[in-house]
Amino acid sequence: MNNIEITIPKTLQEALELISGGNEGIGIIAGGTDVVAGMRQGSNRFGGINQLVDVNHIKEMKGITGAGGIVTIGAAETFSGIISNKIIRKELPLLAKACGTIGSVQIRNRATIAGNFVNNAPCADTVPVLLAYDSTIEIKSLAGKRELPLAEFLKAPYRTQLNSDEIVTSIKVPLPKGDFKGDFYKLGRRRAVAISRITLALLIEIKESRINRLRIASGAVTPIGTRFNGIEKEFEGKTADEKTLKAIASRLGERVIEVTGLRWSSEYKLPVVQQICYQMLYSAVYGGGK
Amino acid sequence: MKKNFSVVGRPVIREDGFEKVTGSAKFADDLKIEGMLYTAMLRIPETHAKINSIDFSAIEGSQYLTAICTRNDIAGIKKIGVIKNDQPVFCGDKVVTPGDVIAMLAGESEEELHKLIGKIKVDYTPLPVLTDPLKALDENALLINEEAGTNLIVHHPLRKGDVEKGFAQSDFVIERKYTTQLIEHAYIEPESVTAIPMGVSRGIKIIGSIQNPFTTRRIVAAVLNMPLSKVRIEQSHLGGSFGGKDDTMCMLSARAAVAALKTGRPVKIRYTREDSILESYKRHPYIMNYKAGFSKNGKINAMKIDIIADGGAYVSMSPFVTWRTVVQATGPYLIENVHTDVRAVHTNNPYTGAMRGFGSPQPIFAQESLMDEIASMLNLSPVEIRRINGLKAGDKTATGQTLQNHDVNLLTVLETAVEKSDFTNKWKDNRENKKILFEPDFSNPVLKDNDFIRPEDSIKRGIGLSVSLRGCSLGGEGIDAAAAYLSLQSDGTIYLNCGLAENGQGLKTTFSIIAAEVLGTTAENIYYLELNTGITPDSGPTVASRSTLMGGGAVKNAAEIIKQRLIPLIKSEWKLGDEEEIEFAGNKVSASGKELTTFPGLCRLAYSRGICLAAIGWYKSPDVHWNEENGQGDAYFTYVYGCQVAEVRVNIVTGEIYVDRVTAVHDAGKIINKLGAEGQVYGGVTQGVGYGVFEEVTHENGLIRELNFDTYTIPTSKDIGEIIPVFVEGDDANGAWGAKSLGEPTLELASAAIANAVYNAVGTRLYNLPLNLEEVMLGKKLRPVNNKRGSLA
Numbered sequence A: 001m002n003n004i005e006i007t008i009p010k011t012l013q014e015a016l017e018l019i020s021g022g023n024e025g026i027g028i029i030a031g032g033t034d035v036v037a038g039m040r041q042g043s044n045r046f047g048g049i050n051q052l053v054d055v056n057h058i059k060e061m062k063g064i065t066g067a068g069g070i071v072t073i074g075a076a077e078t079f080s081g082i083i084s085n086k087i088i089r090k091e092l093p094l095l096a097k098a099c100g101t102i103g104s105v106q107i108r109n110r111a112t113i114a115g116n117f118v119n120n121a122p123c124a125d126t127v128p129v130l131l132a133y134d135s136t137i138e139i140k141s142l143a144g145k146r147e148l149p150l151a152e153f154l155k156a157p158y159r160t161q162l163n164s165d166e167i168v169t170s171i172k173v174p175l176p177k178g179d180f181k182g183d184f185y186k187l188g189r190r191r192a193v194a195i196s197r198i199t200l201a202l203l204i205e206i207k208e209s210r211i212n213r214l215r216i217a218s219g220a221v222t223p224i225g226t227r228f229n230g231i232e233k234e235f236e237g238k239t240a241d242e243k244t245l246k247a248i249a250s251r252l253g254e255r256v257i258e259v260t261g262l263r264w265s266s267e268y269k270l271p272v273v274q275q276i277c278y279q280m281l282y283s284a285v286y287g288g289g290k
Numbered sequence B: 001m002k003k004n005f006s007v008v009g010r011p012v013i014r015e016d017g018f019e020k021v022t023g024s025a026k027f028a029d030d031l032k033i034e035g036m037l038y039t040a041m042l043r044i045p046e047t048h049a050k051i052n053s054i055d056f057s058a059i060e061g062s063q064y065l066t067a068i069c070t071r072n073d074i075a076g077i078k079k080i081g082v083i084k085n086d087q088p089v090f091c092g093d094k095v096v097t098p099g100d101v102i103a104m105l106a107g108e109s110e111e112e113l114h115k116l117i118g119k120i121k122v123d124y125t126p127l128p129v130l131t132d133p134l135k136a137l138d139e140n141a142l143l144i145n146e147e148a149g150t151n152l153i154v155h156h157p158l159r160k161g162d163v164e165k166g167f168a169q170s171d172f173v174i175e176r177k178y179t180t181q182l183i184e185h186a187y188i189e190p191e192s193v194t195a196i197p198m199g200v201s202r203g204i205k206i207i208g209s210i211q212n213p214f215t216t217r218r219i220v221a222a223v224l225n226m227p228l229s230k231v232r233i234e235q236s237h238l239g240g241s242f243g244g245k246d247d248t249m250c251m252l253s254a255r256a257a258v259a260a261l262k263t264g265r266p267v268k269i270r271y272t273r274e275d276s277i278l279e280s281y282k283r284h285p286y287i288m289n290y291k292a293g294f295s296k297n298g299k300i301n302a303m304k305i306d307i308i309a310d311g312g313a314y315v316s317m318s319p320f321v322t323w324r325t326v327v328q329a330t331g332p333y334l335i336e337n338v339h340t341d342v343r344a345v346h347t348n349n350p351y352t353g354a355m356r357g358f359g360s361p362q363p364i365f366a367q368e369s370l371m372d373e374i375a376s377m378l379n380l381s382p383v384e385i386r387r388i389n390g391l392k393a394g395d396k397t398a399t400g401q402t403l404q405n406h407d408v409n410l411l412t413v414l415e416t417a418v419e420k421s422d423f424t425n426k427w428k429d430n431r432e433n434k435k436i437l438f439e440p441d442f443s444n445p446v447l448k449d450n451d452f453i454r455p456e457d458s459i460k461r462g463i464g465l466s467v468s469l470r471g472c473s474l475g476g477e478g479i480d481a482a483a484a485y486l487s488l489q490s491d492g493t494i495y496l497n498c499g500l501a502e503n504g505q506g507l508k509t510t511f512s513i514i515a516a517e518v519l520g521t522t523a524e525n526i527y528y529l530e531l532n533t534g535i536t537p538d539s540g541p542t543v544a545s546r547s548t549l550m551g552g553g554a555v556k557n558a559a560e561i562i563k564q565r566l567i568p569l570i571k572s573e574w575k576l577g578d579e580e581e582i583e584f585a586g587n588k589v590s591a592s593g594k595e596l597t598t599f600p601g602l603c604r605l606a607y608s609r610g611i612c613l614a615a616i617g618w619y620k621s622p623d624v625h626w627n628e629e630n631g632q633g634d635a636y637f638t639y640v641y642g643c644q645v646a647e648v649r650v651n652i653v654t655g656e657i658y659v660d661r662v663t664a665v666h667d668a669g670k671i672i673n674k675l676g677a678e679g680q681v682y683g684g685v686t687q688g689v690g691y692g693v694f695e696e697v698t699h700e701n702g703l704i705r706e707l708n709f710d711t712y713t714i715p716t717s718k719d720i721g722e723i724i725p726v727f728v729e730g731d732d733a734n735g736a737w738g739a740k741s742l743g744e745p746t747l748e749l750a751s752a753a754i755a756n757a758v759y760n761a762v763g764t765r766l767y768n769l770p771l772n773l774e775e776v777m778l779g780k781k782l783r784p785v786n787n788k789r790g791s792l793a
């Protein structure tokens, strides 16, 4: 592992100044659960780094607030912090559930939400949920700030739109308006400290036996967390019966093949993701789901 | 031999518990010595290659480098091994598996040493690679060890009766193939050892996470060309071993010692998890073909077994591991006609050796799956088939040994487990449960209407069991004896030590209980000394679940020697007649119920009278006999019996198996240390579930994929439900009050019980471990097409 200098700024301004110089050797560290592990493994992403700016002590990047139907989560908020928040547990149960499946208690006490989607691993567990909730993120640099949907921010596995002089400061999650039901699902090789093999986030609103609104997002079966807008459009307005639910699940299978192609793992993952999608829809529509 | 015990069998707090729980226990890597050097290993990312030249010129003279160690620095033997000296300390002209080390750098900064490693130029030519053990014995197969002239490590035949006749007499004959995977011990503490040069006349001292100090001493002495007495090994607190800190620690100790002598400074080798998984040996993958002939009434008449074990690149413990397999391959059943061949072969794969279970978990998975399959063909229950065939007292095992001189409790543990788990009712209910199955078909990857399964139909319950007999201690492997040192102090406290090692199994506590019981004192009065080969008598390796049996026997013997010296003193001091019964209990000494003095009082008295209060106890096993030609003989001097029942839920949509409950019934003989025994069951069952469901080291052309615990998935506490230990304490004339073996039996049974439970749940039989997601859904394993990980891009 490299010799690294760690700076701990107390304010966002200080942090932004530190990274403003266009120095390739400077990186951001939050919980460090991806950065430190990645450096130790010799990942190229962190290879050139010799200075880290620790954002854990920046007040502006912590805390969870709700106003105007939007929950704003500080970028450096830990998963443990998020899970223990009452508003999130009540209003954004899928997010609470996803955060609760991450790693172990020790990891959740350190790891942050921004770290999860900035790292943008295919198996980043909060990504499908944040996509299903139509989240947007706020990014700041000395030059100013920008806000964009998370879906736009994520480019490719381990790649985002973040520029080297920018810090993600918060994530804004609009509370779903309407009577949504749904769930987050994670499948790993064990029940804790598990790398996801399949994740799905699903929200569905039924009105008069029809699908009024539908939101589906996946992780681990697609190269990055992916929202399936096409499927959502196609099935909104359809009768919410078992046949439709099965058709949605099959369509998801088709889309996953299109997006991901056939891989070594597809023989297992493809049938399972369709079954899981069907079961989540079924539970949401006929009870059992949250 | 029944006795009222005052300490034995009661829960006693672990001798080293406080230190370990509070973090003050010193493990090998905690040792820091002024002037100590660290090391880095030079390897190449090849499975099999010829080394043409090594160019160190780019690092020579570096301020960070104290020494380069290669095979030229070795004064004694250049290849080592626990059975055969075939593993180079530093490779010369070839590497035969990716863990091989070509050279080692020593210097003050580990970090800088790793940078230097990258600058060494190794010119090598990759060679063809042999990874399929089934091709190892082909006529034109490449040879891993050319000197040996063959890839056959060992062949153990066993012939009893006439199998062809047995098959001819049978109503049915079936053949099944089973495979088991390569797995890692996954001790939580990676390897660490420090070698300290003591000067020309004093030799070398080695302190480390060493499972078998006496084996390590023998090997280090041979590598250094020193007498045994000049190599002193001291064991640190050990963070897990499970059979894994034997060969590897001998190897690392030898390397550290070579570097220490070369530099004249203490040298520490400590491994990262990746180093550890890459270089250390693993459990043998087995390919097992079983053919069984049986009658309509369920009686097994003949069994023919052919097993290939992948030994990997080095011999290691393969000959002994597979020997236990040949003895136990038919399981605990009375079968007249048996024909077994077990062969271990070389490949370029990671080498395999000792691991808790030691050649038993593999055949148990096969044979116990087979028994259930036979039962279901005959419409018998898993319990009935075992009642029909299970070994009883006086029966002959596959090796022709008559089971005698101990309670043959196979059927007792079976019936106990069946009753405790309500097996029969659950088994019937699950079986009658309507089955909805989902069988994915990859030629049509998009699911159709009737493929879909509702949430409420996706979980199926199952219950399954497996039974075993296990030979105790080393048996035909070799000399089997152990020593203990006991020394009473004048204040009634006691020093205790034994040549068997505390590897986490809790023997310090168990031995303290035994000594306390004999002398009528309490375990807290006993101060257990560290194992140091310079002081403690050689007691062989701490393996084969032999500590309680052999070491316990030695401790009891030592305590009795001293007691026999004290009794005449008591009799003369208190003028007692010969007929008076002297009792040692509750820290007091009494005669025919009348208290004479306290235990400390007696010690003070004996000390003042010049009586020797120290003794070395010795316990040697009864003789065993083995005929290598036909695999017949008294393989082990005694046996233990176990039955585990697994209750599972199978998710037929994802292939997940949840192990909800394991009822583990073991006859380990007398239970000395209750908490320790329960701990063995919890740990062993969990490891067994890991083996059955979760764990696998896979490799691409010999290069391991799972080098850390992110991808090598040992089960967490969330992955296994309740474990219920039940002990049936059979009588046995051996050991301390008939206390026998428990450590390994607890691990060997779970995988078969789970496989049988899965069958009970979904009606699908699985033949290949581990029963992971893909195995359950597809009946096969899926492997990534290459070893590259996206996160490293």
Ligand SMILES: Cc1cc2nc3c(=O)[nH]c(=O)nc-3n(C[C@H](O)[C@H](O)[C@H](O)COP(=O)(O)OP(=O)(O)OC[C@H]3O[C@@H](n4cnc5c(N)ncnc54)[C@H](O)[C@@H]3O)c2cc1C
Pocket: A027, A028, A029, A030, A031, A032, A033, A034, A035, A036, A037, A055, A075, A076, A101, A102, A103, A104, A107, A110, A111, A112, A113, A114, A115, A116, A117, A118, A119, A123, A124, A125, A126, A162, A166, A167, A168, A169, A193, A194, A195, A196
């Ligand atoms: C044992 C273990 C188990 C794990 N289990 C899971 C799991 O179950 N599910 C899962 O999804 N992940 C898991 N992870 C991965 C990891 O914990 C998560 O991705 C976590 O969210 C990363 O957050 P962090 O704060 O630790 O990020 P860091 O490692 O500090 O940073 C990750 C990346 O994000 C950047 N970054 C962080 N914060 C900001 C910011 N505010 N602005 C701009 N860039 C930023 C960093 O520069 C870096 O590139 C696990 C990791 C470990 C070690």
